[in-house]
Amino acid sequence: MVQNKETERFKTLETPFYYYDMELLRETLKRYTDELKKYNYHAHYALKANANVRVLSLIKDFGLGADCVSGNEVSLALKTGFSPDKVVYAGVGKSDKEIKTALEGGIFCFNCESVPEIEVINSIAESMGKKVGIALRINPDIDAHTHKYISTGRSQDKFGISPWMFDEVLATIKKSSNINLIGLHFHVGSQITDLNVFSMLCKRVNELQKWFIERGIFIENINLGGGLGIDYVNPDENPISDFKNYFSIINSNLIVYPGQKIHFEPGRTIVAQCGSLISRVLYVKMGKGKKFAILDAGMNDLIRPALYQASHRIDNLTSKGRIMRYDVVGPICESSDRFGKNLLLPQTKRGDLVAIRSAGAYGQVMAMRYNQKDIAPEYFSENI
Numbered sequence: 001m002v003q004n005k006e007t008e009r010f011k012t013l014e015t016p017f018y019y020y021d022m023e024l025l026r027e028t029l030k031r032y033t034d035e036l037k038k039y040n041y042h043a044h045y046a047l048k049a050n051a052n053v054r055v056l057s058l059i060k061d062f063g064l065g066a067d068c069v070s071g072n073e074v075s076l077a078l079k080t081g082f083s084p085d086k087v088v089y090a091g092v093g094k095s096d097k098e099i100k101t102a103l104e105g106g107i108f109c110f111n112c113e114s115v116p117e118i119e120v121i122n123s124i125a126e127s128m129g130k131k132v133g134i135a136l137r138i139n140p141d142i143d144a145h146t147h148k149y150i151s152t153g154r155s156q157d158k159f160g161i162s163p164w165m166f167d168e169v170l171a172t173i174k175k176s177s178n179i180n181l182i183g184l185h186f187h188v189g190s191q192i193t194d195l196n197v198f199s200m201l202c203k204r205v206n207e208l209q210k211w212f213i214e215r216g217i218f219i220e221n222i223n224l225g226g227g228l229g230i231d232y233v234n235p236d237e238n239p240i241s242d243f244k245n246y247f248s249i250i251n252s253n254l255i256v257y258p259g260q261k262i263h264f265e266p267g268r269t270i271v272a273q274c275g276s277l278i279s280r281v282l283y284v285k286m287g288k289g290k291k292f293a294i295l296d297a298g299m300n301d302l303i304r305p306a307l308y309q310a311s312h313r314i315d316n317l318t319s320k321g322r323i324m325r326y327d328v329v330g331p332i333c334e335s336s337d338r339f340g341k342n343l344l345l346p347q348t349k350r351g352d353l354v355a356i357r358s359a360g361a362y363g364q365v366m367a368m369r370y371n372q373k374d375i376a377p378e379y380f381s382e383n384i
């Protein structure tokens with residue numbers, strides 16, 4: 001949330017920039033870990049959502065591990081101080097160099113997405129004289145009812161290993177002496193607001209686990225991934241997702257065998273609401289039957305609207321004028337560089353400051369230099 005005193009400080013700063021409300025992040029982490037502890041669950045924060053070092057440090061201080069999807073994310077997690085035995089590494093295309101980085105770092109587990117990947121990890125581990133834990137990322141063929149670009153658990157998606165391949169996977173694991181099967185991993189999508197998806201996932205996990213149990217294989221770790229959605233429409237009314245309900249749904253639907261540990265990989269739900277992209281209005285211009293508010297922030301700073309048709313709430317921080325409709329757009333030479341159509345905003349003029357809300361997840365990390373724009377800096381509530 002952006003307070004009035006912060007708006008006064010924002011006026012002195014060059015825009016655009018990302019602003020993180022660290023108190024909200026702390027409160028979110030507190031609520032998340034309180035619920036997690038109730039069930040003795042484990043969490044690995046998905047670095048891909050926001051890899052700012054101060055953000056990461058705070059998350060680490062709350063005892064979370066790290067969920068990484070590249071060698072550089074593994075290195076960053078370790079450099080930030082995440083304990084290697086809490087680092088997991090997923091991704092369909094891990095390069096040899098990245099696998100080596102993770103092996104050197106002594107991470108807890110590779111979440112493996114294919115048979116050839118398991119073979120490569122085993123052979124690199126062997127050449128380094130190491131033994132490592134792997135979890136099988138399984139494609140459970142579940143529709144997460146979210147945007148198609150962020151659905152990952154349907155059979156047509158590139159992620160995970162399909163159950164019909166289990167025999168081949170087990171045969172590969174059997175002949176690989178430098179890996180241990182320690183878990184099953186699932187992640188069916190992101191920004192999931194239909195909580196039935198998670199109960200369906202648990203039921204599917206229960207079925208799939210049986211296959212292993214019937215073959216005398218005890219799976220020590222079950223990792224259910226991330227995906228819990230946030231409220232992009234009313235971030236002030238719902239700044240923190242309903243973790244209580246989420247974990248209680250998991251707890252009542254998932255069969256947990258004695259000695260098993262249950263893991264999660266939250267990303268968005270931890271960091272989205274604490275971040276805003278702060279921008280200045282450059283121009284207001286008339287279009288055919290509409291007004292455009294042209295910002296100095298664009299799709300280069302926050303690509304979610306252009307890529308996923310996502311809408312982020314926009315607040316004009318400096319106007320109390322009468323409410324009017326605007327198409328809010330950025331400066332980039334692409335028609336998809338638009339934050340919203342027909343948005344209701346108080347009368348907006350050149351120089352006004354706006355906050356594009358809920359931008360703490362998949363915001364700055366996805367920024368790019370298209371049109372040779374600068375990467376927006378990041379500021380924090382504690383020291384701004």
Ligand code: LLP
Pocket residue numbers: 046048049067090150187189190191225226227228265266267268269304308361362
């Ligand atoms: N675990 C795995 C294996 C993942 O692939 C992801 C996200 C997560 C955990 C964290 O999911 P979360 O809790 O944040 O939903 N750029 C897109 C989102 C891509 C998500 C990719 N995977 C967006 O801006 O909506």
